[in-house]
Each structure stands twice: as structure tokens, then as C-alpha cells.
Amino acid sequence: MQSPRTGWGLLAPTLIILAITGLLPFLYVVYVGFFDWNPFAATKDMVFAGVNNYRRLVFDNDFLQSLGRTLVFAVCAVASELVLGFLLAQTLTKEFPGKTFFRTVFALPLMVAPIAVGATWRLLTMPGLGPLPYYLDKLFGLNYNIGIFSDQATLTLVLMDIWHWTPFVTLVFLAGLISLPKEPFEQAQVDGANRWQIFRYLTVPMLMPIILTTVFIRMMDALRIVDEAWMLTNGGPGTSTLFIGIHIWRIVFPKTDYGYGSAMSLLVLYLTIVLCWLLFVAITSARQHEVEGMRG
Amino acid sequence: MSANKHPLYAARKAWTLVPALVMTLAACAAPPPAAAPAAPAAEQPAAPAAEMSFWAKAAEPYKGVTIRGISESTPPSNYVKDVLAPAFEKETGIRVDFETTSWDQQYDKAIKDMEAGTGIYDFVYIEQDIIYSYLKNNYLTNLTQMLKDKPELASPDFDISKFTSFINYFKDPSTGDVYGIPMEAFVKVYVYRKDLFDDPEVQKAFKEKTGRDLKPATTFEEYAEIADFFTEWGKDKELWGTTVQAVTGHPASFYEFFETIAPSFGVYNWGISQDYRASVDKGGSLNGDKAKKALEFWVGQLKNAPPEATKSTWDEVAATFAAGRAAQGWIYGENVAWIASDPTRSKVVGKVGVALPPTAEGVIEEAKAGKGYIGYYDGGAFGIPVSSKNKEAALLWLQYIGQPAVQPEWAAKSARIVHTDTFNDPKVAEMDTQTNGYYTLLREQGPLFAGAPPFPFHAQLREVIAPFIYKAITGELSPSDALDQAAKAADEELVKLGYAK
Numbered sequence: 001m002q003s004p005r006t007g008w009g010l011l012a013p014t015l016i017i018l019a020i021t022g023l024l025p026f027l028y029v030v031y032v033g034f035f036d037w038n039p040f041a042a043t044k045d046m047v048f049a050g051v052n053n054y055r056r057l058v059f060d061n062d063f064l065q066s067l068g069r070t071l072v073f074a075v076c077a078v079a080s081e082l083v084l085g086f087l088l089a090q091t092l093t094k095e096f097p098g099k100t101f102f103r104t105v106f107a108l109p110l111m112v113a114p115i116a117v118g119a120t121w122r123l124l125t126m127p128g129l130g131p132l133p134y135y136l137d138k139l140f141g142l143n144y145n146i147g148i149f150s151d152q153a154t155l156t157l158v159l160m161d162i163w164h165w166t167p168f169v170t171l172v173f174l175a176g177l178i179s180l181p182k183e184p185f186e187q188a189q190v191d192g193a194n195r196w197q198i199f200r201y202l203t204v205p206m207l208m209p210i211i212l213t214t215v216f217i218r219m220m221d222a223l224r225i226v227d228e229a230w231m232l233t234n235g236g237p238g239t240s241t242l243f244i245g246i247h248i249w250r251i252v253f254p255k256t257d258y259g260y261g262s263a264m265s266l267l268v269l270y271l272t273i274v275l276c277w278l279l280f281v282a283i284t285s286a287r288q289h290e291v292e293g294m295r296g
Numbered sequence: 297m298s299a300n301k302h303p304l305y306a307a308r309k310a311w312t313l314v315p316a317l318v319m320t321l322a323a324c325a326a327p328p329p330a331a332a333p334a335a336p337a338a339e340q341p342a343a344p345a346a347e348m349s350f351w352a353k354a355a356e357p358y359k360g361v362t363i364r365g366i367s368e369s370t371p372p373s374n375y376v377k378d379v380l381a382p383a384f385e386k387e388t389g390i391r392v393d394f395e396t397t398s399w400d401q402q403y404d405k406a407i408k409d410m411e412a413g414t415g416i417y418d419f420v421y422i423e424q425d426i427i428y429s430y431l432k433n434n435y436l437t438n439l440t441q442m443l444k445d446k447p448e449l450a451s452p453d454f455d456i457s458k459f460t461s462f463i464n465y466f467k468d469p470s471t472g473d474v475y476g477i478p479m480e481a482f483v484k485v486y487v488y489r490k491d492l493f494d495d496p497e498v499q500k501a502f503k504e505k506t507g508r509d510l511k512p513a514t515t516f517e518e519y520a521e522i523a524d525f526f527t528e529w530g531k532d533k534e535l536w537g538t539t540v541q542a543v544t545g546h547p548a549s550f551y552e553f554f555e556t557i558a559p560s561f562g563v564y565n566w567g568i569s570q571d572y573r574a575s576v577d578k579g580g581s582l583n584g585d586k587a588k589k590a591l592e593f594w595v596g597q598l599k600n601a602p603p604e605a606t607k608s609t610w611d612e613v614a615a616t617f618a619a620g621r622a623a624q625g626w627i628y629g630e631n632v633a634w635i636a637s638d639p640t641r642s643k644v645v646g647k648v649g650v651a652l653p654p655t656a657e658g659v660i661e662e663a664k665a666g667k668g669y670i671g672y673y674d675g676g677a678f679g680i681p682v683s684s685k686n687k688e689a690a691l692l693w694l695q696y697i698g699q700p701a702v703q704p705e706w707a708a709k710s711a712r713i714v715h716t717d718t719f720n721d722p723k724v725a726e727m728d729t730q731t732n733g734y735y736t737l738l739r740e741q742g743p744l745f746a747g748a749p750p751f752p753f754h755a756q757l758r759e760v761i762a763p764f765i766y767k768a769i770t771g772e773l774s775p776s777d778a779l780d781q782a783a784k785a786a787d788e789e790l791v792k793l794g795y796a797k
């Protein structure tokens with residue numbers, strides 16, 4: 001039997017690297033969050049501000065609005081991806097001509113880097129030049145311009161996210177559906193359950209851990225969106241797609257308001273952790289419920 | 297038998313080598329790219345033999361050193377990357393690793409490097425408007441002092457007095473010492489479609505509609521009238537009356553308004569007073585009548601601009617005009633040369649006219665009296681960060697790009713001039729004809745334009761004001777409300793930054 005010392009010795013390199021690359025920067029951000037620090041201010045020095053930066057956040061409309069619009073975006077995009085992903089996964093459990101080809105093409109967006117996705121959609125939607133505004137105008141007489149209409153820009157971003165990430169959700173659900181035992185479904189059919197009842201009382205409960213895990217992963221991703229939105233809309237028109245990630249970037253880099261930006265980052269991290277925790281509790285209780293159901 | 301030793305595996309492995317072999321052969325057979333070091337060097341005017349030996353001799357201790365630099369991807373910077381850097385490498389053995397990227401990225405990377413003192417970059421792009429922030433924070437090496445301290449590195453062909461007065465922007469006002477070597481300088485100019493303006497049928501139609509002769513606008517009323525006319529006339533021709541650099545979410549729109557439109561209405565220095573106040577009631581003019589009129593005019597021109605205007609930065613505006621989609625507009629001078637002369641990129645070669653931007657009453661007179669300016673004199677320099685680890689090699693490089701021999705070709709290719717003598721070069725004269733007088737305008741009328749105000753808080757204030765301009769563009773706020781709110785936010789920010797008490 002190996003001694004605990006050997007175990008710690010083996011873990012040490014990883015722990016040291018994690019401490020240097022993860023923990024130290026985090027502690028530094030916590031530290032900076034308590035200061036007023038802008039290198040381009042009249043006083044370049046860091047000035048201790050206590051919790052003032054955090055107090056400012058509560059009354060900062062720009063921050064609260066960007067947080068709100070990020071949540072709306074994440075909920076709309078993830079909810080749509082879940083529904084579409086489930087339907088597509090169900091379709092892919094059945095045999096049909098060209099299934100393999102469809103599955104391959106369908107998964108392609110997953111392999112594209114977010115910044116490239118943003119660039120592609122930017123070309124597609126460029127007012128006056130892109131094919132999307134052209135055909136929407138020709139076919140439906142719709143004046144589509146994401147440089148001027150906020151609702152269109154937000155909707156386009158949601159659609160882009162759905163296009164990019166629905167394949168991921170589909171593949172996860174497909175793996176889940178394939179791994180479900182067949183017996184309960186056959187038994188339910190024998191007992192005369194209709195398709196809705198099978199879906200409602202068997203498929204969904206049995207898939208619940210996978211659904212929640214997918215929601216967990218996708219929500220985290222959607223809340224952190226920066227590159228795709230940055231490429232497609234720059235946070236515009238106006239500030240209508242200025243999501244929290246872009247907002248923090250603007251505060252920390254062009255504005256070089258390091259203290260306030262650090263406080264903002266930490267609050268967002270805190271909110272993300274709370275959200276993660278809630279989802280984690282939901283997943284755990286779902287698993288517990290499932291285990292109890294099987295025992296019962 | 298392991299999978300690796302299976303004959304099929306071996307055959308597959310061999311097949312995978314075929315594309316690599318084909319690519320290698322193709323690379324060997326293909327002619328060298330246009331940007332290869334030898335070709336550009338040959339394009340440049342022959343430098344005296346003594347000068348050539350200076351670079352080789354002075355660079356001797358730094359042979360094999362790699363200097364890293366960063367800049368915005370613009371025609372002048374790309375010329376540096378494709379032509380001057382390879383030529384310098386060939387001459388000196390010093391490798392130049394030059395990154396040209398987007399405007400915001402290059403700032404982001406350069407500032408982070410200089411602030412942290414990491415020393416990644418040995419030379420950085422300093423746009424005229426950011427120099428004051430960099431000087432305040434002591435980011436840059438004093439080049440005058442360095443040349444004095446290291447006379448063995450001072451090129452006999454490098455002479456500060458050969459530069460246009462644009463170099464003054466890169467001097468410390470208190471000492472006169474130079475902190476950046478200008479590599480580009482140009483004005484944001486009024487361009488128009490000369491072919492259309494000279495077309496008798498168009499002239500007739502314009503006269504019938506407006507009762508006036510069609511000629512480049514000198515006032516905003518004329519500008520709007522011309523824009524209205526061409527938007528109507530160009531309905532079925534994919535032609536609009538004007539460009540507007542009105543992207544929202546990107547500072548390009550902020551810049552077009554505050555550096556081009558507002559000054560031509562008589563609002564200077566972004567409407568910020570000398571004691572750093574923005575609101576009219578505090579002594580500024582950011583929300584004054586002139587500024588409001590200017591924003592109303594500019595936002596009002598969106599109806600005459602092509603749909604891409606609200607997604608257009610300086611690059612897209614140039615592309616719009618080059619694609620023949622606008623009859624007139626405001627274009628950064630660095631783009632004028634290629635728009636007027638490069639048929640592979642522009643549909644309006646030989647059809648470009650240039651003129652002074654339209655101005656409000658009295659603005660030209662104020663500019664001539666030195667009390668104002670009519671538009672933006674833009675440009676930038678390369679400087680050496682204090683944190684650079686290869687300052688000597690970088691100093692040689694900066695002198696190399698600042699020597700007279702490289703200027704004319706560079707000026708003709710990218711419409712930038714930093715040496716007074718360059719204006720007289722035949723290559724520039726030829727390009728002046730192609731651009732219908734852009735270089736003449738730059739030389740003769742350049743003093744009417746000015747660079748950005750000397751704010752050490754340039755980017756910080758811009759980030760505060762810009763969102764209100766974006767909201768005016770989308771119609772979320774009226775121009776008047778947008779400027780009132782912007783002025784209030786600017787005042788608060790200036791107090792917070794400690795500049796206004």
C-alpha cells in the first residue's frame with residue numbers, strides 16, 4: 001500500500017500548477033476588487049476603496065441591464081436548444097435514408113470555433129451585402145438590419161447560438177436515449193400507455209439527470225458568451241446585445257477600470273456559482289428520486 | 297500483429313504523405329510571393345552604398361535578434377510588414393516579427409504588455425490620439441535621449457528635421473524629445489464620385505431637382521441636398537447619397553462624429569473644455585447647440601446611406617465607397633490611394649474626387665486663425681516600450697522606417713506622408729494625379745486639420761460617451777438627449793478619474 005506522502009507527492013505538480021494559474025490570479029482579482037485603480041486616472045496608484053466597488057454595482061444600471069439581457073439570452077437559447085435537441089435526438093434513434101450523412105453534416109457546427117461562427121454569421125447578415133437580408137427583403141419584404149434593430153440582433157444571436165450548439169445537445173440526448181433500458185418502454189406499451197404518457201412518465205424522468213447536466217453545461221456556456229456576440233454585433237445596436245462578458249471586457253480593458261472590473265467579475269462569478277449550485281442540487285435530487293423510484 | 301504494423305496501415309500512412317509531398321513540390325515550384333524580402337527591396341529606390349553598410353555595421357551586435365512589434369492592420373502597416381520588415385531583415389540580420397491585427401486588439405495587447413512591463417513587444421503602434429496616455433504613464437522610451445546615448449546606432453540618414461510637423465504630436469511638450477517615429481499621417485477627407493459629378497445628364501437632373509449646379513459640397517445644406525438627390529437617383533443602381541461610419545458597439549462611430557463631423561460644425565476637442573468639463577452649464581460644449589446640430593445632421597444622413605452603414609467601421613466605409621455604393625462621404629486618407637488606383641479592390645478607379653469636408657459658417661476662418669480645425673489629421677508612429685528587451689535593435693528598425701529612401705513608394709502605396717520632401721517625389725506626383733489631388737490637398741490644406749485632443753484619458757472618456765452615440769444612431773435617444781446624457785456621464789467620469797475637481 002502506498003503511503004499518503006506518495007499520493008501527495010504525485011498530486012503536488014498538479015496542485016502547484018493549479019495554484020499558480022488559477023488560485024493566485026483569483027486571489028489577486030479579489031484583492032484588486034477592493035481598490036480604485038485606473039492607470040490612466042490622474043492618480044495612477046491603487047487607492048483602497050473598501051466595498052465601494054461592490055456598492056456601485058448594485059446601482060449600476062448598465063451592469064444590471066447587461067446581466068439581465070445575458071440571462072434572457074441564455075434562457076431563450078438554451079430552452080430552444082433543449083427542445084430542438086430532444087426532437088432531433090428522437091428522430092436520430094429511428095432509421096431513415098441518409099441518416100449517417102445527416103448526422104455528420106448536422107454535427108459540423110460543433111467543430112467550428114465560436115469566433116469563426118460569429119464571422120460567418122456576420123457575413124450572412126451584413127446589411128446590404130449579406131444573403132440573409134437580401135432574401136428576406138426579396139421574399140418577404142422584410143427590412144432586416146441587425147445594425148439598427150435591437151430585436152432582430154438579439155433574435156439573430158439566439159438563432160446563431162441554437163445553430164451552433166443544438167448538435168451538442170442532440171448528441172448528448174441521443175447517447176442518453178440509446179442507453180435507456182428497453183424493458184420499461186415495452187412494459188408500458190403492453191399496459192396500453194400512449195406515446196405522450198410514455199414520454200411524460202418514462203422518457204423524461206429517466207433522462208432527467210442527462211437533461212439537467214446538459215442544461216448545466218449549456219447555461220454556463222451561454223452566460224459566458226463573448227466571442228460570437230462580439231464578432232456579430234459588437235454589443236450593438238446601441239447596447240442591446242452588450243452581454244455581461246463584453247461589458248466586463250469593456251470596463252477592464254478599453255476603460256482600464258481594473259478595480260471596478262474585478263468587483264464586477266467576482267460578482268458575476270458568485271452568481272454563476274449560485275446558479276451552478278442550484279442546478280447541482282436539482283440534478284442530485286433528480287438522481288435520488290430516480291433511485292428511490294427504482295427501489296419502490 | 298499490432299495495428300501499426302498491418303500492411304493496410306502502412307499503405308494508408310503512405311497515402312497520407314502524398315498531399316504533403318504535393319504541397320512541398322508545389323511550394324518549391326511556385327514563384328516567390330510578392331511580399332518576399334528580395335522583391336520589395338528591389339522596388340525601393342537604391343540607397344547609397346555607405347548607408348547600406350551603416351545598417352549592416354550598426355546591426356552587427358544584434359544579428360539574429362528578433363524584435364516583436366504590433367500595429368493595426370492598415371495599408372501603411374501592411375506595407376511595413378510586407379515590404380520594409382523583410383528588407384530590414386535582409387540588410388541587418390535582425391528579424392522583425394510584426395503582428396498586424398484589429399485596431400482594438402493591438403491596443404489591448406500593447407497596453408497590457410506595457411502596463412505589466414512584460415517586454416513582449418519591442419516596438420508598438422502609437423496612434424496620435426493615445427500618445428498622451430502613454431506619455432503620462434511613462435510607457436515609452438525617449439528616442440532623442442537614446443540616440444544621444446548611443447551615437448553608434450544613429451543613422452547618418454535619419455533626420456528628425458525631415459519629418460512634417462506631424463512629428464510634433466510625438467514629442468514631449470515640456471522637453472521636445474521624440475518618443476515615436478511617425479509611420480503614417482493623413483487626413484480624413486471628403487471624397488466624391490467625380491465621374492457622376494461631371495456627368496452632364498446627372499448635372500442636368502440635379503439642376504432640375506434643386507435649381508443648383510452639382511459640385512462638391514462646401515456646406516452641410518449642400519451635402520444633404522446632394523445626398524438626397526443621389527439616394528433618389530441611385531435607387532435602382534445600388535447607389536446611395538453618402539457614407540456614414542455609424543457602426544454601433546464599436547468606437548468607429550464615436551470617432552467619425554467627434555473627430556470629423558463635430559469639428560466641422562465648430563465643436564473642438566470633443567466639446568471638453570480646458571479644465572476638463574463636458575456640459576454646457578459647467579463650461580464645456582459637448583451638449584451645446586452646435587454639437588446637437590452636428591449629431592442631428594450626421595444621424596439624419598443615415599437615411600441616405602447604404603444599409604451596411606450601421607455596421608461600418610472605417611474599413612467598411614472605405615469598402616462601400618470602393619464598391620461604388622456611395623456618391624460621397626468621409627474617408628480616412630490612408631484608403632484613398634487604393635480606392636483611386638487599385639482595380640483589383642476598387643470599382644471606382646479613376647472616378648474619385650477629393651475635397652475639403654463641408655463646414656459650418658465660420659469654421660474655416662477659425663481653422664485658418666489657429667482657433668479650431670475642420671477635421672481629423674490622423675496618423676501614428678512606432679515607439680519603443682520602456683519594457684522592451686531589445687531596445688537597440690528596435691532603435692535601428694525605427695530609424696530604418698524613418699529614412700528618406702523608403703518614403704516615396706510607401707507614400708504612393710498607402711497615401712501617407714511623414715516627410716516633407718516626399719510630396720515632391722515623382723511617384724507621389726503620379727498618385728496625386730490618380731487621386732485627383734489628394735496629396736496636394738494633404739500638403740496645402742493639411743494645417744486646417746488637427747489630431748485628437750491631448751487627453752491622457754482618451755479611451756476612458758470615449759468608452760463613457762460612445763454608448764450614447766450608439767443610442768442616437770439606433771434612435772433609442774434623440775440626438776439632443778444623447779448628448780445631454782453623454783455630457784453628464786462624461787463630467788462624472790472626469791471627476792472620478794481625478795481630472796476635473
